[in-house]
Amino acid sequence: MFKDGEHLIRLAAVFALGLAAFVILRAAVVPRSFGQYGHYRGAAIAEIASRPIALAGHVTCESCHSDIADQKKLGKHVVVACEACHGALAAHAEDPTSVQPKKLDTAVVCARCHEANSAKPKWFPQVATADHSGGIACDTCHQPHRPKIETGKSETAKTEAEGKK
């Protein structure tokens, strides 16, 4: 067809070789799941989902500590999840004997929520801890799981709180 077609064949061979190199490299470098759901590595979703949890969740806590759950039901703290104060304890739920939760300092823990602040909603019970208790631990008077001090029962609440120590 062409008088000097040989150089065209050579050129085509170079292109074909280049294309083959590109296809092979691409197959080797691009992860298999790339493009499964979009322009990203689809396997990443399962990798992120398989991360272990740190917070067990109050349902898990209550499956063992039903006594505390029953106590909480009698007071306003029923809505507060266990790990809001006690911290992440999935490790304790996995192995209750060797992983033990730390003892909390109620003077710090309670104040995070109940220290008076004009930005807090008015309906929320707040105290200026310095005036209210002078910085002593809140569980001296209040039982944290059922904080309201009922008249005539305050001594019981106190002993209960001390019994927990």
Next chain:
Amino acid sequence: MELTRRRLLMLLPAAAVAWNYVSAGTPEASPNYKMTEHWWAMLIDIPKCIGCGSCVRACAEENDVPEGYFRTWVERYHVADWKIEKPEVESPDGGKNGFPPHTDDDGKNFFVPKLCNHCVDSPCTQVCPVGATFITPDGVVLVDKNYCLGCRYCVQACPYGCRFINPKTNTAEKCTLCYHRITKGLTTACCEVCPTGARQLADLKNPKDPIHEFLRTHTVQVLKPHLATEAKVFYNGMDGSVR
């Protein structure tokens, strides 16, 4: 063992099978979870937030967030009288240990919890040059840390300031909406510990989710709606001064 041509040829099929196994990726973490059946969002009820910082602490513990960085944080707003465009905003250590006592009662004071808005049209995923960040089929914006270069484009692109570079891994990091929890049927760490129910995880594809009734009956906003990012963190009772 001497590697003869014969032995090499015998090894090849085994190698092919092994490679297939390696490249298939990790198995699905929760087999009963179907991505197509969910569309995740969050509801934040500002009048209920007490600024205790439980969400910030829980998030840090759950996701191993480095000290001084935040995937979620709480801001305290102080809006003096008519100065709605110049609110005073503070967030000491992300609100992690609550807020110091405050008694200024001129004007308005309130707390605003912030986190990734898991936008449908998120600017951060659009700028990623390598496809390391993306929105999943169930509506969560995630980062593939094995693919991220740490180029910081997404950190700049996020209009809500929700991303940072993890100093240990040097890759972009952000709220995953506790993807490892919600795919197992749990709620997020922040919603789990919120003592007043100010934060609630919502599944917009679930017709039984109380979010639908809430959105119908309340005045709800998203942050920076003029950017048309289609944010999915809904704020109830949000003041106009919130940026």
